[in-house]
Amino acid sequence: MEALFEMIRRGDRPALARAISLVEDGAPGSRELVQAAYRTPGNSRIVGITGAPGVGKSSLVDGIVNELRSMGRSVAVIAVDPSSPFTGGAILGDRVRMKHRTTDPHVFFRSLASRGHLGGLTRATGDVLTLVGVAGFDDVLVETVGAGQSEVDVMKYANTVLVVLSPGLGDAVQTLKAGIFEIGDVFVVNKADLAGADRTRAELEMMLDMRPPGGWRPPVLKTVATTGEGLPELAGAIEAHYEYLKSSGGLKARVRNRFLASLEEYLKREMVDEVLRAASASGELERCLAALEAGKDDPASAASRLASQYRAASSCSALVPSERS
Template sequence: MDELAARVRAGDRRAVARAITWVENGHPEKDALLKRLYPHTGRAVRVGITGAPGAGKSSLVDRLVGHLRRQGLTVAVVAVDPTSPFTGGALLGDRVRMQAHATDPGVFIRSMGTRGHLGGLSRSTQDAVRVLDAAGFDVVLVETVGVGQSEVDVMHVADTTVVVLTPGGGDVVQAFKAGIMEIADIFVVNKADLPGAEKVKAQVEAMLDFVKHDAPWRPPVVKTSATRDAGLDALWQAVTAHRAYLDQSGEGRRQRAERLRRDVLALAAARLQQRLAVALEEPPFAALLEQVQAGAVDPYAAAEALVSGLLREPDRLLCRHGPVGEEV
């Protein structure tokens, strides 16, 4: 374990890949590894990139990686792809799109399936980003699955959230109503060489005047064309400006505190769920469920009995309950 953690911190690509696989598959030693890596996180610039399908997110990420490498920055990419509800598989196509960087030792690309998790990200994305952060990458780019207008989980993983729009992508007002627009720190009008790009930019600016007129940070609207490598410098300047704002205003500390609070609650909830799943197999609680099925106990009393018993004896799970969920 110590050797693997040390290799990750040294930037060993095979060790980084193995660590992320442990995270994705729920390896028994996953938590022990993450505990060793956590003190070495917090340095990387985390940028989330989201938007509707067809907005050109993957192409934009591909070109942005090249732009950052030309500046001498090391880059890791976590690209999340949808998992089929029928086969359970995922077409991890972003690694195919980014073949130009496959042999670059300063770039690490990992595709992850959502595995049924909503919100545009895999459940393991946060931990994977921490592994890459601990590995010493300067920038970690997180690309969401892009299944609609509800991928807001990225704001809890990234320091800066980029929302990608395109000409012909629908009414901007409707997009603002959908929720994803409210999480943007930067707007990108991609495919800006197409007709209508300036109109989309003007619509976003008008909506920002309406909904964010008194906000301390006004999201800039940047036009890019991934196919022509246009606007990448302006996009990265906007990311850099937002990071400076986070540091100077104290908003970055507030966001990190909120992220840690959510992480602790999520980890605690996951562990409680695991404990509850084990508890339900114990004879006292199995009998309690039979009473619920027979109508002798209502589900609310049974749930209270289960939680109370787990809290009283979290390890041994020896409490027994009568027909109304009272200890006997």
């Protein structure tokens, strides 16, 4: 794994792709790769792109890549796709997306399978972003799964969050209700050549006017990703927000949030596994499942009981004095 990691540090794209697969699958050696990556942090600018299905996120990502490449910046795209219920892999995969970019040595594209994870991202997101950062990309674009209004997790990982909408679908109101409105650093009205684009932009501006004054004021931009209209302005807004974060101290806070999100993911995995192992060993897990099957219990109550029993057992273990030789 040490040799593979060194190849990633040198910018070897196939090595990076292989490492991401190992991390996604939790394969042997993946933990060592991740540990090395966190000890060799990169300086990539991470941009999250979120929004409801059908607003043109993928086309917009492609357009942003074109714009950033014209500025001489290297770009990695991490697109979280729905999972196949049979294989657990990404349904769309890399081959059907951004085909014309496969020969550009300064662009890396990878699909990750959401594997049923809520929040629009995947459990491996933090680790994958850290690996990509080691490879030295200037920008990393994270496109969420398109699961609608549950995609707020992107704010935990990105320096800048783009919320993408399209006109005429009532998206502005839906975004406000979903809570996505609060996470947006830049709002993008894509497909702005359609009727209603100006109205959607005006609605968003009105909502932003209701925010408390001070701090960063998210711009609302119109784009037509398929023609490139508005993309230079969007790239400028991303740069402006990043500079604001650096000057205000917000960048350090966002990097810390990313580490906290990764820490939370590992804690969840570790604690769930420990509770289930203890419950299985004591026979309580089997009793809970039998009660659920008989309609005599519910998952919430059973989970609370298992957690309480685990905490009680852990407390008792802590009180037992260790043997001295």
